[in-house]
Amino acid sequence: MVSRLFRGTAVSLVVAFIATAFAQYGYQPFFEQPLIQSRAYGMELILVRLRAIDQFDAPLDDDLMELIELIGESDVNRFIGTLRAADPELADELLDEIEELEEKAEEGRNHHGSVREVRELTERAYDLIIPSQVRKSPAFLAALIADLTLGEGGIAEGYEEAIGDEEPFLFTGGWSSLQSVKELWSQLTIYATPAQAADVNEMLAQLDDIYFSPEPPEPLVGNPEEAEAPAQRMLGLIEPIADAEVFAGRDMQALAVSLVATQAQACRAYDAGNDEVGLEGVYAVGEMYARYLAGFLGFMAPDVHEEAAETIYALTGIQDEGAEDEEDEDDEDERPEVADPAGACRELLEALEEAVEVLGG
């Protein structure tokens, strides 16, 4: 009853909401090429995790093992279907090497060789499935910087969760994300004026001070949001440099409409029996949903949100911040098995269509 009331309130109120889709920048990478961005993000995440664990010798802490597990359980799913279509051997080789890395790490054996192997294969995959002209484009680079800054375990969130949740390995993950962002930024600097570059470099220097080493400080205490302000400011500075809008949630209604289109594409892949490609789409949708829509819908239309969030979690393991907090309180819910992924895909599509309605569409 309460949920319906909230939803009713939302529907009536957002009628008055004037969508603010400002065309201030020339590109909107998360709207124009959501699947390409998501696949690239998956590969960037693998490179981030590899750099992080490569800083430490065997045997690895249990915490660092979690970073390795994420490669096989999550990151690779963001692009493996497309990679398999392009080069099935490379896809199998990559999955095998990831498994080998996990085994070595679990057994406390030297993992550095496997790290190199997985990195090399990932870079080959990157070259194969992301067109070179896209990889060089400022909008693509800026969107990846945003992903590695705002995404789960990225520069801003990684620091917050490392302190707030007392998970030191997330500090190492955030440090590694920062190194990747600096590499990506080095490709963007040619588009910046000296003053713009100086401003971005100042923010990066502040982040370097926060992430002063791959090793988390002991004790890990302080302001959990310390990395957020310079990280957010850096992104605000990068948008005009790249002429690209990288905060995809500015216009939530437009984002929801875009997610419906991506999700429909994913469901078509499932229906055609191509589950890996379908899952790629759900990852692209789940990431943006958790980052930008979950907060509002969880508050104003909790029944719609619950349906969407549960399905995204079941299919991908992606959770929004609110769900993570609840899970912390409940001591980790088991991720449910999905017996019918194609059916789950359609359920998520329906929930997203309802979200568009809630947002005034």
Added chain:
Amino acid sequence: MKHPKRLAAAIRAGSLSLIAGLSLVAGTALAQDSYRLYVANEFSADITVIDTASGEVIDTLAISGRPGEVRPRGMAVSPDGTIVYASVSDFNPILETPEDKILAIDVRTNEIVREFRAGGNPERVAVSPDGTQVWAALEAIAQGAGYDAITGEQLATFRVGVEAEGVAVSPDGKWVYITAEATHTVTVVDREALKVVTHVLVGNRPRVVEFSNDGSRAYVTAEIGGTVSVIDTSTHKVIDTINLGLDSRPVEIAVDPTSSLIYVAGGGTSAVYVIDTTTNQIVNTIKENMGRRPWGIAITPDGKTVFTANGLSDSVSVIDTACGCVVKNIPAGRGAHSAEIGVIPGGL
């Protein structure tokens, strides 16, 4: 509260008339009010006090012995201008330490005369027009809360959006508006009935809300959205969205008590946007000589001077509203966050 018109009116009706009467009896000239600017510094955990006439720092109030762990942020002033309220909280919102509180500072003496607990990471505060209540946005627990201004007794709490941030009480005292960063909403509370009326979707990552002088409009900045949402307070609906640019990152708003202008601090562009509320158009953008990343902003009750709290340059920029230009920059503490004007009726 960035709403000196009520403050000016109260002073005119109350203490100032008394002073005027006494002055006449004594055969002396009418004493002028003097203003003090209060700047809450997040990282040095103190409040800088500046004499607005001389532009000199006259005091620095230590708020906590744990700088870097505890911070003062939003402030508000009592209707007569003589008490400045400041919200104080831990950086780590998970902690529910005794540092989550609201302080009352006597403008004449700069002494902390009262403090009361406001658990849940109070980010910003507002004072009711009758001065009897202080309202706070409790960031960590997604609540708005009202307190008795004298005793500190918690009068009511309401569920609002996630990461509550800004709060304002309407000039007629009827409504409390509370913004929430993560849900992009403003929650409207009926202050007399003590109930939530509605939630309004505004721009992305709303920060601060302020009411117009007549209370018919509320203005809400959206930091990521780069907008100011205009809400009709008779319907609680967004009727206009003023686009400042995606890079503007607007935060605090100062409502000019003497005109139809509002001044918006643009942290992203290190600018102050001057908006004419009769047209909802930007009529001036003040950038030259501005400090870096202005977040806080306040205007004197006479409408002649605007001050910004600049978080990256740890300074205050002084704007002469007649020329619409920065005339001075004054050092403040580390991480200057918010600005508020206190009044000493009749001056010191």
